Amino acid sequence: MFATGIRVGExxxxxxxxFDGNTFKIRRTETRFLGEDGKxxxxxxxxxxxxxxVRTVIIPEDYAWLCSKIKSxxxxxxxxxxxxxxxxxxxxx
Numbered sequence: 001m002f003a004t005g006i007r008v009g010e011x012x013x014x015x016x017x018x019f020d021g022n023t024f025k026i027r028r029t030e031t032r033f034l035g036e037d038g039k040x041x042x043x044x045x046x047x048x049x050x051x052x053x054v055r056t057v058i059i060p061e062d063y064a065w066l067c068s069k070i071k072s073x074x075x076x077x078x079x080x081x082x083x084x085x086x087x088x089x090x091x092x093x
Contacts, residue, residue, distance in 0.1 A: 004057045008091045013044045014080045016071060022064040025056050030091055042090040 009030040
């Protein structure tokens with residue numbers, strides 16, 4: 001996050017298919033709303049909050065090794081960052 005400027009909501013919505021070498025595309029973000037039961041619901045929007053949020057992020061060369069390391073931690077999950085049960089992490093994890 002520090003090296004790329006990606007937002008937390010964008011980070012928890014990343015999927016493996018957005019990576020291409022040391023770049024990845026921001027195309028979705030997490031949203032939070034109050035459910036009917038009075039509890040917060042976290043879901044993923046298939047588009048960012050604004051047009052400016054659609055972008056390609058470049059991972060600096062010194063950190064490019066992280067892409068393969070992250071993929072090896074969860075190679076078959078839909079989302080990159082999941083908890084031990086395989087459920088997608090949220091901004092409130």
